[in-house]
Structures are given as C-alpha cells and as structure tokens.
Amino acid sequence: MPVIAMTQEMGSLAKDVSVELAQSLGLRIVRHEIAEHVANRMHVPQSLIGRLREGKAGLVERLTTDQRSVALYTAEELYDLADRGDVVLRGWGATCLLRPVPHIVSVRITRSMRKRVEWLMRDLETDDAEFAEAEIRRSDQAHASRMHEQFGVTWGDPLLYDLVLNTDRISVRSCVEQISLLVRRPEFAETAESRALLSGMALAARVKVALKDHPATRAISITVEATSGRITMRGIVLDDEERTQAESVAADVAGVTDVDNQLKLMSSTRRFASSKQT
Structure with missing residues (x-):
C-alpha cells in the first residue's frame, strides 16, 4: 500500500510528476479534496482555505479564521488518507x-526560478515576467511561513526529504522512475510496526479534532498519543470537570479502546490569573 508525500512548488512540474507516478503505480492523487474537507468541517468557503494557503487572504480573513482548526482538520484528513494507503499526497504539509x-516516501520536486517563471508565464498566457516571479515568490513565502509555524522547520531543507529531484535537469519520466524505484526498496517496505505507528497517528488526530469540536473541550490544548487503540492525554486543564470531559470525549472516538488520562489540574494561582484575563 504505497504512500508518497510530495511538495507542491509552483512551476516545479510536481503536478506532472504526481499524475504520471499515480498512473504508473495505480495510485490515487489527493490535493484539492483536502481543501474541501477542511472547508466543510469549518463551515467556510473552500476558496477561503485556498487563499489562506497561497498567501492571498486579506488581513481580516487571516485574523478571523481559526488557524488551529485549519491545521487540525488538515492533519486529520492527511493521516486518514495515508492510513488507507495507495495514494500520492501533494502539498498540505504531508512531507512533514x-x-x-518509515514506509512513507517523502519527495521534493524543485526547479530553478527562471524555469518556474517561464512555466507560469505560459500558464497565465502573459509576457509579464516580473508579475510571474512575484506570484511565485509570494506562494513560496506562504509555504515557508506555514511550514515554520506548524512544524518548526525550514521549508526546502533537503534533510526533510528522502529524495530531491530537480526538473531543470531530470525529466518528468525520470523523476517517476526514481521515485518508483525508491518505493520498492526494502527501506520503505511497510511493516507491522510502521503500519501501527501510522494508524496511531491517525487515531490521535481524530481525538484532537473531537476535542476541538466539543463545546466543553474546544479551548484546551493538550498532547494526545495513540498506541493500539489506547489514548494517552497529557497537559494541563482548568479543573476536574474539564479533565473528566476530555476523557469522555476521547473515549467516544471510533477506534479508541482505552484512555490513559494523565491531564493535570491548573494551579489555583494560575487559574485565578486565567479567570481575570477572560
């Protein structure tokens, strides 16, 4: 059940590589469906999610959109898709x-700015190279900011990927062949351990979303881990009621068989300070 996570740099030919790769290996391609999922869960227009991702959203949209929810719903969908397998996931922070x-192959497809500008000019049917370059740099900056904010990494760092391919020098067909070879290597064979790890990450993501969606727990920020259906929750909550409610919400998530509630109560002094801030 191959799973390939790829980057989505504008004009890099990553889309062409992903399409041919999916056809060659018999995989699904998922990208825009994630925007639809996130928008539906947040009850906002899909176009808003696209603008936020591409750095095109206005100040009011950025300030009024719950970015934590965007990240949680995105992670939930990505983990679920990866858990089902046989898929190419392009963009959305999938590589991070x-x-x-261990069995998921992480790939960056990149290209020189000059070639990317030429590609965008053809795509937009314009001869304005300055405009095309500005669009690409704006898109790159949006991706870099999001990766740093969500994962604390530097976008483009080669150590984040198993394979970096430069389409200035390597054809789309050659990229597909190289990725296909890597997918078949024993280092990326799916094992019971790697499968369990992915399933646990998917379950933990569902629990985090459930906590975010429930009125009594949506404000808490805690760590959630899952192993073989057992959920472990760590962090600080306001009081016993919030602690109990968090456990109840987690226990109701499909796939959860047990909850190890290690949540601690906020100290009285911190609780008093918190109440004064509201």
Missing part, C-alpha cells in the same frame, strides 16, 4: 506530517 512513518 508523515515524515515519522
């Missing part, structure tokens, strides 16, 4: 989110 899973 899925990096810990």
Whole structure:
C-alpha cells in the first residue's frame, strides 16, 4: 500500500510528476479534496482555505479564521488518507506530517526560478515576467511561513526529504522512475510496526479534532498519543470537570479502546490569573 508525500512548488512540474507516478503505480492523487474537507468541517468557503494557503487572504480573513482548526482538520484528513494507503499526497504539509512513518516516501520536486517563471508565464498566457516571479515568490513565502509555524522547520531543507529531484535537469519520466524505484526498496517496505505507528497517528488526530469540536473541550490544548487503540492525554486543564470531559470525549472516538488520562489540574494561582484575563 504505497504512500508518497510530495511538495507542491509552483512551476516545479510536481503536478506532472504526481499524475504520471499515480498512473504508473495505480495510485490515487489527493490535493484539492483536502481543501474541501477542511472547508466543510469549518463551515467556510473552500476558496477561503485556498487563499489562506497561497498567501492571498486579506488581513481580516487571516485574523478571523481559526488557524488551529485549519491545521487540525488538515492533519486529520492527511493521516486518514495515508492510513488507507495507495495514494500520492501533494502539498498540505504531508512531507512533514508523515515524515515519522518509515514506509512513507517523502519527495521534493524543485526547479530553478527562471524555469518556474517561464512555466507560469505560459500558464497565465502573459509576457509579464516580473508579475510571474512575484506570484511565485509570494506562494513560496506562504509555504515557508506555514511550514515554520506548524512544524518548526525550514521549508526546502533537503534533510526533510528522502529524495530531491530537480526538473531543470531530470525529466518528468525520470523523476517517476526514481521515485518508483525508491518505493520498492526494502527501506520503505511497510511493516507491522510502521503500519501501527501510522494508524496511531491517525487515531490521535481524530481525538484532537473531537476535542476541538466539543463545546466543553474546544479551548484546551493538550498532547494526545495513540498506541493500539489506547489514548494517552497529557497537559494541563482548568479543573476536574474539564479533565473528566476530555476523557469522555476521547473515549467516544471510533477506534479508541482505552484512555490513559494523565491531564493535570491548573494551579489555583494560575487559574485565578486565567479567570481575570477572560
């Protein structure tokens, strides 16, 4: 059940590589469906999610959109898709989110700015090279900011990927062949351990979303881990009621068989300070 996570740099030919790769290996391609999922869960227009991702959203949209929810719903969908397998996931931070899973291949497709500008000019049917370059740099900056904010990494760092391919020098067909070879290598064979790890990450993501969606727990920020259906929750909550409610919400998530509630109560002095801030 191959899973390939790829980058989505504008004009890099990553889309062409992903399409041919999916056809060659019999995989699904998922990208825009994630925007639809996130928009539906947040009850906002899909176009808003696209603008936020591409750095085109206005100040009011950025300030009024719950970015934590965007990240949680995105992670939930990516983990679920990866858990089902046989898929190419392009963009959406998939290369970072899925990096810990040994059998998932993480690939960056890149290209020189000059070639990317030429590609965008053809795509937009314009001769304005300055405009095309500005669009690409704006898109790159949006991706770099999001990767740093969500994962604390430098976008483009080669150590984040198993394979970096430059389409200035390598054809789309050659990229597909190289990725296909890597997918078949024993280093990326799916094992019971790697499968369990991915399933646990997917379950933990569902629990985090459930906590975010429930009125009584949506404000808490805690760590959630899952192993073989057992959920472990760590962090600080306001009081016993919030602690109990968090456990109840987690226990109701499909796939959860047990909850290890290690949540601690906020100290009285911190609780008093918190109440004064509201």
